[in-house]
Amino acid sequence: MSRKAKGKRPVYFNDPENDKLLAITMAVAGELSVLRERLDTIERLASAKGLFSLNEIEEYRPDEQVSAEREKWRADYLERILRVVHHELESAEKGETPESYENALKLVSS
Amino acid sequence: MDGQLEHDILPRATQDELARQNFVQSLKTYLAGEISPGNKVVYEKRVKPAFERQHGRPPRDRRDVRQMMTSDPYYQMWSALQRTSQEMMWDAVSTSVERQLEELARKAGGLKRKLGSLTLDPSLPLPPYHAAVDIHCQPGGYHTELRKEDVTAGAIYDRAVYIYAMGRMGALNDDMGASVVAYLKKKYQGFRPAKILDMGCSVGHSTLPYVDAYPEAEVHAIDVAAPMLRYAHARAVALGRQVHFSQQNAESTNFPDESFDLIVSHILLHETSGKAVRNIMRECHRLLRKGAMAIHAEVPQYAGMDPYDAFMLDWDTYNNNEPFWGYLHDMDLRQLAVESGFDETTVAQTMVPSAFEQAKARTRLLQGGDFAGAGQWFLYVVGK
Numbered sequence A: 001m002s003r004k005a006k007g008k009r010p011v012y013f014n015d016p017e018n019d020k021l022l023a024i025t026m027a028v029a030g031e032l033s034v035l036r037e038r039l040d041t042i043e044r045l046a047s048a049k050g051l052f053s054l055n056e057i058e059e060y061r062p063d064e065q066v067s068a069e070r071e072k073w074r075a076d077y078l079e080r081i082l083r084v085v086h087h088e089l090e091s092a093e094k095g096e097t098p099e100s101y102e103n104a105l106k107l108v109s110s
Numbered sequence B: 001m002d003g004q005l006e007h008d009i010l011p012r013a014t015q016d017e018l019a020r021q022n023f024v025q026s027l028k029t030y031l032a033g034e035i036s037p038g039n040k041v042v043y044e045k046r047v048k049p050a051f052e053r054q055h056g057r058p059p060r061d062r063r064d065v066r067q068m069m070t071s072d073p074y075y076q077m078w079s080a081l082q083r084t085s086q087e088m089m090w091d092a093v094s095t096s097v098e099r100q101l102e103e104l105a106r107k108a109g110g111l112k113r114k115l116g117s118l119t120l121d122p123s124l125p126l127p128p129y130h131a132a133v134d135i136h137c138q139p140g141g142y143h144t145e146l147r148k149e150d151v152t153a154g155a156i157y158d159r160a161v162y163i164y165a166m167g168r169m170g171a172l173n174d175d176m177g178a179s180v181v182a183y184l185k186k187k188y189q190g191f192r193p194a195k196i197l198d199m200g201c202s203v204g205h206s207t208l209p210y211v212d213a214y215p216e217a218e219v220h221a222i223d224v225a226a227p228m229l230r231y232a233h234a235r236a237v238a239l240g241r242q243v244h245f246s247q248q249n250a251e252s253t254n255f256p257d258e259s260f261d262l263i264v265s266h267i268l269l270h271e272t273s274g275k276a277v278r279n280i281m282r283e284c285h286r287l288l289r290k291g292a293m294a295i296h297a298e299v300p301q302y303a304g305m306d307p308y309d310a311f312m313l314d315w316d317t318y319n320n321n322e323p324f325w326g327y328l329h330d331m332d333l334r335q336l337a338v339e340s341g342f343d344e345t346t347v348a349q350t351m352v353p354s355a356f357e358q359a360k361a362r363t364r365l366l367q368g369g370d371f372a373g374a375g376q377w378f379l380y381v382v383g384k
Helices: A016-048 A054-059 A064-081 A083-093 A098-109 B015-035 B037-055 B062-069 B073-099 B101-111 B152-164 B175-187 B208-213 B226-238 B274-287 B307-313 B315-319 B325-330 B333-339 B355-360
Strands: B117-119 B195-199 B218-223 B244-247 B260-266 B288-298 B348-353 B376-383
Touching: A016 A054, A016 B015, A016 B073, A064 A083, B015 B037, B015 B073, B015 B152, B037 B062, B037 B073, B037 B307, B062 B307, B073 B101, B073 B152, B073 B315, B101 B152, B101 B226, B117 B226, B152 B226, B175 B208, B175 B260, B175 B288, B175 B348, B175 B355, B175 B376, B195 B274, B218 B226, B226 B244, B260 B274, B274 B288, B274 B333, B274 B376, B307 B315, B315 B325, B348 B355
Parallel strands: B117 B244, B195 B218, B195 B260, B218 B244, B260 B288
Antiparallel strands: B288 B376, B348 B376
């Protein structure tokens, strides 16, 4: 079944693309909440089964190596999220323009 | 699962499905409690003064407020979030229900013919006001069927209403029916209706309180949508309540003249049309016995309401696929009653406390926040 309700969706912002971005962001926020809840379940089950306690999680202090691995992971993660910002700069540095892409189109079409 | 009563036909949710639904419910509560009140602040601080500068007078009605408020960035963000929360709610519930639709249909089939009755009429046309848009953004509306003997739309509705109301309609989503019953028990103590009709019953949330309040009465409930009625009947059986469900349009039913001592509806009228609401009121007049009454529970009328409150209450007209909402709440209900054959002296329009809110003393909160009679229902009463 279609998951869209029949009826035109209103536009709220001056740029309708922002409407879509907000809906996408909220969907991602929702999925993060789902993941957080699942992790919480795992922690509580582990605690109930005596594997480790919630307190042990709070008191856990990463050693130097773990800290470094986490730092690296966060940097990679941020790079993935902010990919488009990096790409825009790289594109500007290389002097890419809409015209340069048009030129490429012409190039392969001849 | 959460605060909703897990009767046999209620769809079950996996860990992630429930977490997804929990998020939507939290989002709605947060928007209502923490974001929406800011709309009043920006209205008072910048929107209203801007209107006054432009027009040399304060906003007179909800249209004046709408004209300026819809371009305010704070309102735009709240409104976009509110719409998104509504779409996420249906999405989170319908994906969960679709996963189990075969099992739910089988369960509903097993509950058939056990108590009360279910009479469907596949030849009944879908009213144009249900075909035009999917009301309150439920994909597929009340009527779409995905298989034979389908209950999907009803199952989605049962679960989603609980999330939509943020749990504040009680474990059985029965607050509107319970609030009308509380009104009747207080005001008409000796009233013993022999036959009761609930119009536009959907899954029977508000029907069941009448079965409990008047155990001697024969209770009928009608709706235009077959998947709602199949689910409603299975749900009533699962909860041990006897109701006779039939697929009929409240504008024109097959019940004989003067059949009922009490006719009720719960947020039915605003999901119809100008023409249909007149037909429904005339049909009520035809079906009521002498000395009997009809009570339609709704959200309040706009007349006499603060322009800002009316504007906020009218959000659904433009943003939640409720095209008739605003028109109905502007109507002169006294005149409508008189035109439908009722004596003017029998008409009452009154706010009654929500039975659930009274019992639990919860915070008053509508979707848009605390305004315009949150924690209360509007009753439109007519007598014959």
